[in-house]
Amino acid sequence: MAHTPKWNSTDLPDQTGRTAVVTGANSGLGIATVDALARAGAHVVLAVRDTGRGEAAAETVRGARGSVEVRRLDLADLASIRAFAAGWQDPLDLLINNAGVMNIPESRTKDGFETQFGTNHLGHFALTNLLLPYVTDRVVTVASGAHRLPGTRIHFDNLNLTDEYRPVTAYSQSKLANLLFTLELQRRLTAAGSPVRALAAHPGWAATNLQGADASPLRRAVMQVGNRVVAQDNKAGALPTLYAATQDLPGASYLGPDGLAEMRGAPAMVGRTAAASDPESAARLWQASEELTGVTFPPLSGRQVTAEAAR
Structure with missing residues (x-):
């Protein structure tokens, strides 16, 4: 594992003139990512479901060297995703697929998908492909160490986990999907x-409000203790994402903390399971995702090459 001692958000290269979209940006890892990029000079779009909360979050960042704006995006609604993408006309340096839900009770998105798979994977799959003609640098997708949980696989015969739903099973499937998506996208x-790169990152154990929605009271209690004793704060948890977003790394790289069990520490290249490295599964998941969302990999014109050459 390649260590990067003490690297933090103050080490970000100058982001002046760069534009980023961060999903799920009104709290937790999202707002920490927005804050760091804006303070480094970027223009950052907070892509959020609740624009009121998004504006409140944006106020905490205003005054940074860069700038921020809020746009509505509901990753559990393909119509909302299409509307967001239809409103985008400018070059986009960086897309950070950060939003997610974790271990929630069984539910469905507006399009009938199991919510964790639908939001964490399918929503970002559709958004990325719709925005990809505008992306000039990279796509970073936030995954999780949960993809390592025993038995984790893509349930190709039952992606919605109908009649076999378990919150942790659904979450770990969605996080494995994030890594397979990154592999096939690259x-x-x-x-x-294309010069665009696809990378993934995970935060280790970061204390955010994500754990508060867990379907299990016991897990919520354990996580509350862990948040106080083990976890990093959201700013430290965002460092692997920021490192993936700004450093010269190979496509399909996976970043996480370099400490014990990848729970905390400085950002570093980390490994992934064999299931997360399987190109056949990645291609099969991509095909299934296209069929479910109706969104396909777009033709890429010379726009990206031209934009890269002009940088």
Whole structure:
């Protein structure tokens, strides 16, 4: 594992002139990511479901060297995703797929998908492909160490986990999907001759409000203790994402904390399971995701190459 001692958000390269979209940006890892990028000079779009909360979060960042704005995006609603993408016309340096839900009671998105798979994977899958013609640098997707949980797999015969739903099973499936998505996205970008890179990152154990929605009272209690004793704060948890977003790294890289069990520490390249490295599963998941969302990998014009050359 390659260590990067003491790297933090103050080490970010100058982001002046760069534009980023961060999903789920009104709290937790999202707002920490927005704050760091804006303070480094970027223009950051907070893509959030609740624009009121988004504006309140944006106020905490205003005054940074860069700038921020809020736009509505509900990743559990394909119509909302399409509307967000339709409103985008400018080059986009960085797309950070950060939003997510974890271990929640069984429910469905507006399009009938199991909510964790639908939000964490399918929503970001659709958003990324719709915005990809505008992306000039990279896509970073926030995954999780939960993809390592025993038995984690993509339930291709039952992606919605109908009649076999378990909150942790659904979450770990969605996080495995994030890594397989990154793998296949990078393969397709390379095949298309695009300079854009796809990377993934995980925060380790970061104390955010994500754990508060857990379906299990026992897990909520354990996580509350862990948040106080083990976890990093949201700013430290965002460092692997920021490192993936700003450092010169190979496509399909996976970043996480370098400490014990990858729970905390400085950002570093980390490993992933064999299931998360399987190109056949990645291609199969991509095909299923296209069929479910109706969104496909777009033709990439010379826009990306031209934008990269002009940087």
